[in-house]
Amino acid sequence: MKKLMLGNEAVARGAYEAGVTVVSSYPGTPSTEITEHIVKYDNIFVEWAPNEKVACETALGASIAGARSMTCMKHVGLNVMADPVFTASYTGVNGGFVLCVADDQGMHSSQNEQDSRHYAKAAKIPMLEPSDSAECRDFTKAAYELSEKFDTPVFMRLSTRVSHSQSLVEEREKEDCKLKDYVKNPEKYVMTPGNAIKRHVVVEDRIKAITDFAEKTDLNSVEENGSKIGVIASGIAYMYAKEALGNRADYLKLGMIYPLPEKKITEFAGKYDKVYIIEELDPFIEEHCKALGVNVIGKDAFTLQGEYNPAMIKKAVLGEDAAEYDEAGEAVPVRPPVMCAGCPHRGVFYVLKKLGMTVSGDIGCYTLGSAPPLESVDTTICMGASVSAAHGMAKARGAEFNKKLVSVIGDSTFMHSGITGLVDIVYNKGNNTVIILDNSITGMTGHQDNPTTGYTIRKEPTKQVNLITLCKAIGVESVVVADPFDVKNFEKVVKEETEREAPSVIIAQRPCALLPPMRKKYSGHCEITDKCRKCKLCMKLGCPAISVSGDSVKIDVTQCNGCGLCTNVCPFGAIEQGD
Amino acid sequence: MNIMIVGVGGQGTLLASRILGRVAIKEGYDVKVSEVHGMSQRGGSVVTYVKYGDEVYSPIIGKGEADIVLAFEILEAYRALPYLRKGGKMIANTQKINPMPVITGAMEYPADIEKKLAEKINLQAVDALSLAEQAGTIKAVNVVLIGLLAKSTSIDKSVWLEAIKETVPEKFIELNLKAFELGYNL
Known part of the structure; x- marks a missing residue:
């Protein structure tokens, strides 16, 4: 019987069926559930790494050692792992290596709306894009075949509506996949300039070969309905187009969005009066078509921002209006996300606002400290930036400004990329105060363990990073632990530490209110x-x-x-x- | 069939959509359920789409396209009004949860939403919170509302009961079946 599965769950199923044995990821909406579902299968090593770069290198190492491996991340996580990704393109793989990146069109839970497809082109790594859960399963398996056939890492590009929509998937048997032999091969895996120069040639030849493959593969399919309108689309945008236009258009559905099948596109486009490129975010396919001299309509008819929907496609392509509907006829108050009742961060921001602090913020539930009435957060850029940006602020504006400046960063985010910023502060004679919001879990993405929680992704007890010892080892002499719900003491601690002429760390310690022990407490x-x-x-x-x-x-x-x-x-x- | 489930993060809309999805599979339909995770869940507005039929392409529901809107909170019902198709039905829990702009005094919670909705559309407004309490816990609001929804479809009751049993943890089955009946028999 077919099962209703999230796109992410179906990717996990595909990875299992393909015989993956090592998975290393860092959580990030909307990609998190891939890794969380892989854990449900036995005999696969699965971990939450401290950050995406570490995760990618771990998975690449597993691939070089002969295993089929995977790493999963959200779009901004791909920025963090970009360094190994570009060189992994040169080394290629041994066991198949698949990188799942989930974009967040519409920014349901992200700080920007970047289009990850550019990375495929920039790193010269093929990219597949499924449009529903069944394809998530199928394409994941296809990605492993592709990876081993062409000796290349392969990207799977997902999006919020593919990752977080459930549709029907038929489960298949697990493939018999053996660990490949490991043979020392420095020319392939030691990327000194001398070796890399030769590997670059291999990369360029490989992309040509995969372009030929793209012309023939079933991943790219044509659907003819005898229409005069041609549509080229991929991923969720294909589903929107299909619902909007049905058989009033012919389609070239691209399951592989890099490299693109140039002949197939040119041939398809030549048959129609008008050809529309329907793709969310950037004109990635459109620009490629135009470079080929193919006359297409893309961003002239569609926006560069946010998610698409069938109604807007119907309007743009057929000129037909959307369905009629009623409206409230008065302002309906918005309901933005808020910190939960019992959230430990609330005490922190109550104090910081009261003291009129400038707050260099970070990525996590505590980003909500920017919203009224707490509205104390001044900046939110990316994982870890709270610490290093505050260092820059203090250096720019001096000691008096620094006495009213703090960084706030969660336990998981601190482990991800806050540590290096703190090292910078200590090394380069900063006097910043960093507040680590230690709520004993990775909160925003839905309670994942991290190096400070003492448990692995499989809930096995493990060594726990001691934040106090860690900060002291870096050279921070004043490390104070305080309960943010004891607001009087917390206020006193913040005042003392910001006055201090030395770097300091306050560990605001109270578990997330949604954790089972706190629900009981x-x-x-x-x-x-x-x-x-x-x-x-x-x-x-x-x-x-x-x-x-x-x-x-x-x-x-x-x-x-x-x-x-x-x-x-x-x-x-x-x-x-x-x- | 396009069903839109709206509510406030933490009210259990996700479970409701999963029960509904399961019911649709049992009836042999193609199904898509679109959820939101992450930031949108933190006490914010939550929207889930459930679509079923012979073949479903897009997982989302646009304005004027929902056959049924199932609302867990009355302000969210009001917000979802444009999504209901002309002639569609809205089932709404009368519970009020103040959003932050109302709490801070920046905006007012609109008055008489129920009355205003009833003037425009086919509305079934129910105090599902009291019914859930009657079943044993206010957390069962979602299954009370599923009971109401079940009554509005042509799908046999036994299919819903089966789907609930398969979806909720075993120790809560009895409680949830009771909650379902309270909604169904209203």
């Missing part, structure tokens, strides 16, 4: 008693459970988890823990 809900003087100081917490009703403040029992932070903030002792 917090019980009942908080209540506002008649001691309330309606000062509304508790409203400054931005807790989703506390709101103003008329003149008074009330706590919504369906939202409150009884964490008690508000009882610590109320100056009149008017909030009590109830049942």
Whole structure:
């Protein structure tokens, strides 16, 4: 029987069926569930690496050693691993090596909307793009064959709507895949200039050979409906086009988006009055077509931003309006994501806002500290930038500015790429204060373990990185652990550490409220008693459970988890823990 | 059939969509379910699309295309109004959860949403929170609403019961079946 599977789950199934034995990834929406689903299969080594670069190198090493391997990341994670990726293109593989990169059109959960297809072209690595879960499974297996046939890493490009949509997949048997022999081969794997010069020639020849393959492979297919409109599309955009236009268009569906089948495209395009390139984000296929001298319509008709949908394609291609609908006729308040009730970060940002700190922020749930009413975060760029950017800020504006400046970074993000920034501060005589938000888990992507949690992805106990010892080893002499829910003490600690004429680290320690032990620890809900003087100081917490009703403040029992932070903030002792 | 499930992160919309997806497979349809994970879940608006039929291409539902909107919260019902097709049906939980702009006082929670919706569309508004409490836990709101949805489709009740049993953890089956009945028999 066919099973309903997430695209990510189907990639995991494909990897299993293809006989993958080593997987190393760093979590990132919308790619996380691939690795989380691979864990469900036995006899595969799966890990969360500290960051994507490490993950890629681990998987590449496994490939060189003869195993079929995989690494999975979100689009911005590919930036982090770009260094090994470009050279892995030169070394090629031994066992098949597949890199799954999930783009986030529409930025549901990302800091930019980059188009990962450019990496395929830049690194000269072939890229496949499935459009539903069945193809996720099939293309993953095809990617391994391609990888070993052409001695190349292979990209699988996913997107939020492919990764996070469920559709039907038929499970197949696991292939019998043996570890390949490992033979020392420095000319292939030692990329000194002398060897790399020769490998570059191999890379260019390989891309030519794969271009020939692209002309013939079933991954690229033509669907003729006798229409005068031709559509070239891939991935989720193909599905949108198909729903919008049905058999009122003919299609060239590209399952392999790099290298592109030049003859196939030219031949297809020659048959139609109009040819549309339907692709989200950048005009990647369009520019290639235009370089071939093929007359196509792309970004003249479609946007460079966000996600597409069938209605916009219908309008652009057929000139037909979308379905009619009713509207509210008044402003409907937006509902942005918020820190959960009981979130440990709330205490941190309450204090930082109160002290008027400039906050160099990072990537994680705590990015939400930029939203009202806490609105204390000044910058969010990329993983790890909170630490190094604050170093730059302090060097630019001097000691007085630095006394009102902190970095905030999660435990997992600190392990990912915050450590090097801290080394820079210590080495180059900075005096910054870095607050590590240690909530005992990788929160935003849905509770993945990391080197500071003491558990592996399979929940096996392992060595735990001690953040205090680590920071001290780097050369930070003042490392203070403080509970962000004890707001008075936390405020005192922040004041002391920012005044200090030396680098310092505050470890704000309290587990994520959604972790099972905390769900047990917090019980009942908080209540506002008649001691309330309606000062509304508790409203400054931005807790989703506390709101103003008329003149008074009330706590919504369906939202409150009884964490008690508000009882610590109320100056009149008017909030009590109830049942 | 296009069904859009809307609610607030943490209300259990994902489980509802998975039960619905399973029901559609059992009926032999092609199915696509589109979810949102990550940032969008943190107490923000959550939208899930479930589409089934002979062949489904796009996993998303556009404005004016939903046959049924199943709303877990009344403001989210209001927000989803443009997605309901003309003549479609909306099933909405009357529960109110204040979004942050309302909490901070930047915006007001619109008054009389239920009345305004009922004037425009075919609306079934239900206090699913009370029914869930009656079943044993407010967390069962999602399955109460699935019960209501089941009644609005032509799919046999036994198929829904089977799908629930296969989707929820074993120790919660009884509770969820009770919640389903409360919604179904309303």
